[in-house]
Amino acid sequence: DAKTTQPNSMESNEEEPVHLPCNHSTISGTDYIHWYRQLPSQGPEYVIHGLTSNVNNRMASLAIAEDRKSSTLILHRATLRDAAVYYCILRAPPGSARQLTFGSGTQLTVLP
């Protein structure tokens, strides 16, 4: 699986937007970009995914660079509940049942 690179940690103030970057320079043409997050003492949870176009859902937005070598997860208004480790993961196309390959992720701290 192609690797991703994320900053170890980031801080944000509550109610402000957060941009979490991910580099994936070796991404293949069929890899989808997935984001999961892990809240304290919980299992990981799905956040969003995309292939080429930017994506929005109720939790976040995903901005994908034109060359697909990087992406950014955007939390529009961070809340204390968004404090978690965020993982950027490359996966085969939807419907593929392959396992997730987790990296070290980005620890997001939200300051009140």
Add this chain to the structure above:
Amino acid sequence: EAGVTQFPSHSVIEKGQTVTLRCDPISGHDNLYWYRRVMGKEIKFLLHFVKESKQDESGMPNNRFLAERTGGTYSTLKVQPAELEDSGVYFCASSQPTWTGSYEQYFGPGTRLTVT
């Protein structure tokens, strides 16, 4: 809809003992995965079931680990005999059948295993 459940939430055993972890996936989810995070390390894949069959067990660390999914419903992961390095958090996840085109894995809260 009930989520993925795992039992127990925490288990403390002595080195050499046996422990069995249980995972109940979301009803209708053919795919079931086991992952674990050992201290200070990243979450690592252990194995993947499709219904009752092992699709991929390439992440199983050694033959002290045995996973089963009888009847394609719940799954158990047995560690026998447990070693100190087996301590960590074991996560179970499930996902819908591949023909649905679904992409999301749903994780349970994990079982924290402590081997002393």
